[in-house]
Amino acid sequence: MTVAAPFRVSFLSGFRAIVPLWLGVAPFAVAYAVTAKASGLSLFETQWMSLTVFAGASQFAAAGLFGQGAAPISIVVTTAVLNVRHLLYGLSLAQKVPMTLGQRLLAAQFLTDEAYGMAVSAPGLNLAFLLGAELSLYTVWNVFTLLGSLLGALVPDPEKLGVGIVFPLAFLGLLIPQLVGRVPMIVAALSGLLAWGLSRVLPGGVVVLATGVLGALAGAWLSTRRNRA
Amino acid sequence: MSVFATLLGMWAVTYAARLAGLSLGRVQLSAFWLAFLRFVPISVFAALIVPDVVGSADWPQQVLACAVAALLLWRTRSLAWGIVGGFAVYWLLRQVT
Numbered sequence: 577m578t579v580a581a582p583f584r585v586s587f588l589s590g591f592r593a594i595v596p597l598w599l600g601v602a603p604f605a606v607a608y609a610v611t612a613k614a615s616g617l618s619l620f621e622t623q624w625m626s627l628t629v630f631a632g633a634s635q636f637a638a639a640g641l642f643g644q645g646a647a648p649i650s651i652v653v654t655t656a657v658l659n660v661r662h663l664l665y666g667l668s669l670a671q672k673v674p675m676t677l678g679q680r681l682l683a684a685q686f687l688t689d690e691a692y693g694m695a696v697s698a699p700g701l702n703l704a705f706l707l708g709a710e711l712s713l714y715t716v717w718n719v720f721t722l723l724g725s726l727l728g729a730l731v732p733d734p735e736k737l738g739v740g741i742v743f744p745l746a747f748l749g750l751l752i753p754q755l756v757g758r759v760p761m762i763v764a765a766l767s768g769l770l771a772w773g774l775s776r777v778l779p780g781g782v783v784v785l786a787t788g789v790l791g792a793l794a795g796a797w798l799s800t801r802r803n804r805a
Numbered sequence: 806m807s808v809f810a811t812l813l814g815m816w817a818v819t820y821a822a823r824l825a826g827l828s829l830g831r832v833q834l835s836a837f838w839l840a841f842l843r844f845v846p847i848s849v850f851a852a853l854i855v856p857d858v859v860g861s862a863d864w865p866q867q868v869l870a871c872a873v874a875a876l877l878l879w880r881t882r883s884l885a886w887g888i889v890g891g892f893a894v895y896w897l898l899r900q901v902t
Contacts, residue, residue, distance in 0.1 A: 656818035666826015749884035767851035775856030791848020796840035
C-alpha cells in the first residue's frame with residue numbers, strides 16, 4: 577500500500593513539470609499582449625482576458641477579430657468553437673482523477689492543453705499535481721501578458737512595425753506540431769482552401785466557425801473510416 | 806455588446822467546455838466524435854491563418870515569412886524560433902520592398 581503524497585509535494589511537482597514550457601509560453605503571452613494592443617484593446621481588457629478566459633489560441637483569435645471589428649457574437653462563438661476541445665481534456669482527466677464538485681469548479685478554470693498534456697502522462701497524477709501544472713501555466717501566462725502590455729506601450733506604431741504577422745505565425749506554431757500523419761495534413765490543407773474560398777463571401781468569424789466544424793467533420797470521417805477499413 | 810461583455814461571454818463558453826468535460830467523466834464518446842474534437846484545432850488554425858495571410862495587402866511577403874516560419878517550426882518544434890524567424894524574414898522583406 578502506497579502512502580499518498582502530501583498536497584504540497586504533488587502540487588510542486590506538477591508546477592515544476594510545466595516549467596520547461598515557460599520558454600514557449602512567455603513569448604506567446606507577450607505576443608498576445610502586443611497584438612491585443614494593436615487591435616485596440618486596453619491594458620485592463622488584455623489582462624482581464626488572460627485572467628478569465630486563459631486560453632492562448634482563442635485569445636489571439638479574439639484579439640484579431642476585435643481588430644477587424646467583428647461582431648461580438650462571432651467572437652464569442654469562435655471562442656466556443658476553439659475551446660470546445662477542452663471537453664475532451666476534461667473527459668479524459670475525469671476518468672483518472674476523482675473530483676468533488678468544488679474541485680471540478682476550481683480545476684476547470686485553469687485547464688489548458690499544456691496542463692492536460694503534462695498531467696495525463698504523469699505517473700503520480702492526482703488533483704494536487706493537476707492544479708500545480710495548471711497554476712504554473714496560469715502564473716507565467718498572466719505575468720508575461722502584463723509584461724507584454726507594458727512593453728507594448730513602448731511600441732509607438734504597431735502598424736508600421738508590421739506586428740500583425742504575429743497572428744498567422746503563432747497559429748502556425750500551434751498547427752505545425754499537430755500535423756503528424758496523413759489525415760491531419762489533409763484536414764489542414766482542406767480547411768485552408770475552404771477558409772480561403774469562404775473568406776471571399778463571408779465575414780471572418782463565420783469563416784472560422786464554418787471551416788472549424790466542416791474541417792473537423794472531414795477529419796473525423798477520414799480517420800474513423802480508415803480505422804474501420 | 807461592449808468589449809467587456811464580449812470578454813465575459815468568452816469566459817463563459819470556455820469555462821463551460823472545461824467544466825462539462827470534467828463533469829462528464831463517465832460518458833463514453835464514440836470514436837467519431839473523439840476524432841472530431843481532435844481535429845477541431847487543426848481546422849480552426851488553418852482557417853485563422855490562410856485568409857489572413859492571402860487576403861493581406863502585402864501577401865507575397867507574408868506568404869514567404871510564413872513559409873520560412875513553417876520550416877523552422879517543423880525542424881525546431883519551437884514556437885519562439887518560428888515566430889522570431891518568420892518575423893525577421895517579414896521585417897527584412899519590408900525593408901527591401
